[in-house]
Each structure stands twice: as C-alpha cells, then as structure tokens.
Amino acid sequence: MSAPGVAIETRGLDLFYGDFQALTRVELQVPEREVTALIGPSGCGKSTLLRVFNRMNDLIEGARVGGTVLVGGEDIYAPGADLLRLRERVGMVFQRPNPFPLSVYENIAFGLSVHRLAPRREHDMIVEQALRDVLLWDDLKDRLQRSALALSLEQQQRLCIARVLPLKPRVLLMDEPCSALDPIATLHIEELMRQLKRDYTIVIVTHNMQQAARASDRTGFMYLGKLVEFGETARIFTHPRQELTENYIRGRFG
Amino acid sequence: MNPARLRKLKEWLIERAILLSGVFSVVFVVLIFLFLLREGLSLFRGESVLDFLFGKSWYPISEPPRFGILPLILGSLLVTLGAAAISVPIGLAAALFIAEIAPGRLKEGLKAGIELLAAIPSVVIGFIGMITLGPFIKKLFAVPTGLTALTGSVTLAFMAMPTIVSIAEDAITAVPRQYREAAIAMGATKWQTTWRIVARAARPGMVAAVMLGIGRVIGETMAVMMVTGNAAVIPSGMLQPVRTLTATIAAEMGESVQGGSHYAALFAIGIVLFVITFLINGVADLYLHRSRK
Incomplete structure (x- = not known):
C-alpha cells in the first residue's frame, strides 16, 4: 500500500535492457491530481520510467524489472497482475500524435468497446463528453465520421488525449506530448493539462525545461538512469539541492 | 569535346x-x-455482340458455327469464385499470421515457402492436380469424372495464394507501429489490436491483394485446362466439367484457320479477357494508391 494521496510509488526500481541498466534504484512518489514532470538529458531513462507505469516496456524483448511499483496501491509487477486492467487505469499519450486510422468517433469509442464499459446507446454521449473535455467538441461535432488523420497535429494530439478519457483512468502518462507541435499548440496542450489535473494524475516527460517549469507542480530530474532530485517544481528550479540538477537547469549540459 | x-x-x-x-x-x-x-x-x-456474349452454345466447327461464349464466361466465373472462396480467407489469415503473430524464424520460413509456391510452374501444379486431386474428388463425391469446376478451383487457389499472402503481408507490415502501441497502451488485447486496428488500417492493401490474386486466377490457362474437364456447356454445379475462356483459346487456336471466323472468335475471347483483367487490375491499383495516402 502507498500513503494516502500517492498515485504512483516506486521502491528500489531497477530496469535492465539485456545487460544494460536503464534505471537504477528509483524511489519516487507521484502525488494524486498533480502534474509531475520528468526532465533530464536524452537517454537518461525518463521515458523508460514512464513506460514502467503502464508496463509498455514489456513489449521490448529483454527488458527486466526489479523492485516494486505501486499504482493506486497495487503492485503492478506482482505475478498475475492484470495488464489490460492496468492499461485501462493508466492512459498514455505519445510523442507523435497517433490517432487510429479510423473516424474521430471510432477513435474515442474504441476504448469503450474494447473494455465493454458502456452500452452502445451511451456511446454518443460519452464521445461528446470526451471531446468537450479536450475542447474539441465545437470544432469537430460536425466531423465525427471523418478520418482522424485529416485533423491538424494539435487536434490529433487532443484526440489522443480524449481517446483515453472514457476509460476513466486514474493516471495520464504523457511522453513528450508537445514535441511535434508548434509553440501555440504547445501552450494550448499545457492549458489543457492544468484543467485535466483536477480529475487526473498526470505524469509528463519533457525535454523542454520551460514546459516543466510552466506546467508542472513537481519535477523529477533524472540522469544516467537515476532519479537525482525530486520536489516541488518552483523549488527545483530556484533552489536545486544537487549540483547536477543545477548544472542541467542552468543549461550547462543537456 | x-x-x-x-x-x-x-x-x-x-x-x-x-x-x-x-x-x-x-x-x-x-x-x-x-x-x-x-x-x-x-x-x-457476321455475328452480333450480344449473341457472342450471351449465346448459350459454343460449337465453333459445326455448320453453321455457333459462337456463344456464355458457357465459357460462366465456367471462368465459377472456377474463379470457387478459387477465391478458398484462397481469400486462407490467404488473408496466413498473411495476418505471418505479419503479426509468427516469431522471427517461423516467419522467415513461411515467407520463403510462399515464394517457393509462387515459383512452381503452373503446368506442374496442373499435373499434380490432375493425377492426385482429380481421382480424389471423383471418389469423394462419387462423380463420373474428377475433372470438375471444383478441381479447378482448388488447383487455382494454390496459385492465387502466394499473390494474396505476399501482397497482404506487405500491407499489414507497413501499418505503422504507433497504431499498435496506442491500442496496446489502451488495454486492447493482441487480437483486438490486430483485428480492429491493424487489419482496418491495412484494408486497402488487403483488397488489392485479393484483386491481384483473382486477376491471376482468371488469366491462368495451363493448370485450369488440365483439371477442369473442358466441356463447353453451361455448368449447373461445382462438380461438373467446365471450360474457361483461357482454356478455350489455348485448346482451339491450333486447329482454327487463320483469318476464319473461328480464329476471330478466339481473338474476341481474348478481348473479353483483356477487359476483365484490366478492370480487376484497375480496381486493385485504386486501392493500392489509396493505401499509400
């Protein structure tokens, strides 16, 4: 069990790709209903850590995990853990917008039918609500049957966020969700994150330090597979305790 | 310079x-x-187009000759539909298996096997069909001859399969990884991901694969001539001998008089075949281009 108010907790988390150790003894507590940012240079393990939380690393051959990871107090690496249920509770948004090559409507209804969450007659309503939550409804209400691939990149990324909401996840994982977007669209997505955190716990990986500073409540700095420092975003960016963290946020390496 | x-x-x-x-x-x-x-x-x-296309009897050397190719068209259609009914489901399922499920070594082995199947000359497939499948069907259904439309369909299914499998497999493999990742990350099972996302995304390519496979079947001559019994009558079922458009040209070209009406009729059959394959390839092309967009 985790302490109250903790959505994700790792204890002594190690992760290996074959012989390569990608994560080393990561101890982390992600608070509920906040935005937690993971920053660090390329290859530091921040995306790997994110993919531990919904076990997407399982798809990579030779990946092994040690230690304990609790999501909502449950050990997700326990033998017999239900992967499909885990991924229902922990949604993911990817670096490049990747809507399915289906209609806008089908993209959002996909999760509902996969998990048999609601009878078909309620789908219209749920699809509308999901699109409203990501502020796409007014733009797309007349284009629900059109291909999602015809949307702008920003709309596609919003749709990818909307697509996981009907599953009512507790956690949203975002893997550099703005790196394919222009600065204006980036600000829009950040604004959306601020709204979504009222209902969801959000963990975002970003290589953009300004984004972490603007949009997150807590920040973890990672380097060479270790979580070097973790704390309130304002504190990390103004009074980092570790020299490494300070060097990174001052732009001395990266 | x-x-x-x-x-x-x-x-x-x-x-x-x-x-x-x-x-x-x-x-x-x-x-x-x-x-x-x-x-x-x-x-x-000397002959009306309608009489030619829809005439019920093909007696090219009787006096006066009758050039109705409806039995031949129906023969081709029956054999082709039968071959499609066998090769399309098996071929598409095989393509999905090779592209999505088979592990590395097995996948390479299967792909090599499919290519080998494509490399067998059609006369060899026809010969094997004639001496093994024919007697088998004759015994199984207790019919007077084993050289029937069904025999032709099964034989041709073997020839359509490599085309269908390899083109469909390419289309499935070309589906971007990100779609699969997104579906898996939403808690979809492997099968839900494969069937509802990957197969949907690859659908234009799979349709093209089917069309090209069928195109191959319609144009096939040698094997079909050896196993269908070559009776130019309107078929009433799969267990009767039939004759296809292609087999008619191949069988009769040698005995027709150059410049005569029989000779011209065989070329007219050629035009019909040309138009059919042209249309099928056109549809396949349309879908292939759509899948690239």
Whole structure:
C-alpha cells in the first residue's frame, strides 16, 4: 500500500535492457491530481520510467524489472497482475500524435468497446463528453465520421488525449506530448493539462525545461538512469539541492 | 569535346534511354490491344455482340458455327469464385499470421515457402492436380469424372495464394507501429489490436491483394485446362466439367484457320479477357494508391 494521496510509488526500481541498466534504484512518489514532470538529458531513462507505469516496456524483448511499483496501491509487477486492467487505469499519450486510422468517433469509442464499459446507446454521449473535455467538441461535432488523420497535429494530439478519457483512468502518462507541435499548440496542450489535473494524475516527460517549469507542480530530474532530485517544481528550479540538477537547469549540459 | 559537355551528353543519353523504355512498355500494351481488336472485331461483321456474349452454345466447327461464349464466361466465373472462396480467407489469415503473430524464424520460413509456391510452374501444379486431386474428388463425391469446376478451383487457389499472402503481408507490415502501441497502451488485447486496428488500417492493401490474386486466377490457362474437364456447356454445379475462356483459346487456336471466323472468335475471347483483367487490375491499383495516402 502507498500513503494516502500517492498515485504512483516506486521502491528500489531497477530496469535492465539485456545487460544494460536503464534505471537504477528509483524511489519516487507521484502525488494524486498533480502534474509531475520528468526532465533530464536524452537517454537518461525518463521515458523508460514512464513506460514502467503502464508496463509498455514489456513489449521490448529483454527488458527486466526489479523492485516494486505501486499504482493506486497495487503492485503492478506482482505475478498475475492484470495488464489490460492496468492499461485501462493508466492512459498514455505519445510523442507523435497517433490517432487510429479510423473516424474521430471510432477513435474515442474504441476504448469503450474494447473494455465493454458502456452500452452502445451511451456511446454518443460519452464521445461528446470526451471531446468537450479536450475542447474539441465545437470544432469537430460536425466531423465525427471523418478520418482522424485529416485533423491538424494539435487536434490529433487532443484526440489522443480524449481517446483515453472514457476509460476513466486514474493516471495520464504523457511522453513528450508537445514535441511535434508548434509553440501555440504547445501552450494550448499545457492549458489543457492544468484543467485535466483536477480529475487526473498526470505524469509528463519533457525535454523542454520551460514546459516543466510552466506546467508542472513537481519535477523529477533524472540522469544516467537515476532519479537525482525530486520536489516541488518552483523549488527545483530556484533552489536545486544537487549540483547536477543545477548544472542541467542552468543549461550547462543537456 | 571537353569533360563537362561529355558529362552533359551522357546525362541526356541516359534520360532518353529511360524515357524510351518507359514509353515502349506502354506502347507494347497498346499494340497488343490493337492487334486483338483487329483480329477479333472482324467476327462481329457476321455475328452480333450480344449473341457472342450471351449465346448459350459454343460449337465453333459445326455448320453453321455457333459462337456463344456464355458457357465459357460462366465456367471462368465459377472456377474463379470457387478459387477465391478458398484462397481469400486462407490467404488473408496466413498473411495476418505471418505479419503479426509468427516469431522471427517461423516467419522467415513461411515467407520463403510462399515464394517457393509462387515459383512452381503452373503446368506442374496442373499435373499434380490432375493425377492426385482429380481421382480424389471423383471418389469423394462419387462423380463420373474428377475433372470438375471444383478441381479447378482448388488447383487455382494454390496459385492465387502466394499473390494474396505476399501482397497482404506487405500491407499489414507497413501499418505503422504507433497504431499498435496506442491500442496496446489502451488495454486492447493482441487480437483486438490486430483485428480492429491493424487489419482496418491495412484494408486497402488487403483488397488489392485479393484483386491481384483473382486477376491471376482468371488469366491462368495451363493448370485450369488440365483439371477442369473442358466441356463447353453451361455448368449447373461445382462438380461438373467446365471450360474457361483461357482454356478455350489455348485448346482451339491450333486447329482454327487463320483469318476464319473461328480464329476471330478466339481473338474476341481474348478481348473479353483483356477487359476483365484490366478492370480487376484497375480496381486493385485504386486501392493500392489509396493505401499509400
């Protein structure tokens, strides 16, 4: 069990790709209903850590995990853990917008039918609500049957966020969700994150330090597979305790 | 001549040579079609097009000759539909298995096997069909001859399969990884991901694969001539001998008199075949282009 108010907790988390150790003894507590940012240079393990939380690393051959990871107090690496249920509770948004090559409507209804969450007659309503939550409804209400691939990149990324909401996840994982977007669209997505955190716990990986500073409540700095420092975003960016963290946020390496 | 101008000349020559080969390949097709038209259309001086297409009897050497190709069209149709009914489900399922499920070694082995199947000459497949499948079907259904539409369908299914499997497999493999990742990350099972996302995304390519497979079946001659029994009558079922358009041309071209009406009728059959395959390939092309967009 985790302490109250903790959505994700790792204890002594190690992760290996074959012989390569990608994560080393990561101890982390992600608070509920906040935005937690993971920053660090390329290859530091921040995306790997994110993919531990919904076990997407399982798809990579030779990946092994040690230690304990609790999501909502449950050990997700326990033998017999239900992967499909885990991924229902922990949604993911990817670096490049990747809507399915289906209609806008089908993209959002996909999760509902996969998990048999609601009878078909309620789908219209749920699809509308999901699109409203990501502020796409007014733009797309007349284009629900059109291909999602015809949307702008920003709309596609919003749709990818909307697509996981009907599953009512507790956690949203975002893997550099703005790196394919222009600065204006980036600000829009950040604004959306601020709204979504009222209902969801959000963990975002970003290589953009300004984004972490603007949009997150807590920040973890990672380097060479270790979580070097973790704390309130304002504190990390103004009074980092570790020299490494300070060097990174001052732009001395990266 | 200085080196710069020499290089320019070389570029010019190469460009023209490539242009010429491109033009030639189109010109040849056009010439073939014109030749078909010239030889075939003379039939319709004495015969109406409708009588030709929908006439029920094909007696090219009786007096007067009858050139109705409806039995041949139905023969081709029956054999082709039968072959499609067998090869399409199996072929598409095999493509999904190879692309999505089979682990590395097995996948390579299966792909090599499919290519090998494509490399078997059609006369060899026809021969095997004739001496193994024919007697088997004769015994199984207790029919007077084993050389039937069904025998042709099964034999041709083997020939359509490599085309369907390899093109569909390419289309499935070309589906971007991100779609699969997104579906898996939403808690979809492997099967839900494969069926509802990957197969949907690859659908245009899979349709094209089916069309090209069917195109191959319609145009196939040798194997089908060996196993279908070659009776030019309107078929009433899969267990009867039939004769296809292609087999008719191959079997009778040698005994027709050049310039005669029989000769012209065979060329007219050629026109019909040309139009059919042209349409099928056109549809396949349409879908292939749509899948690339």
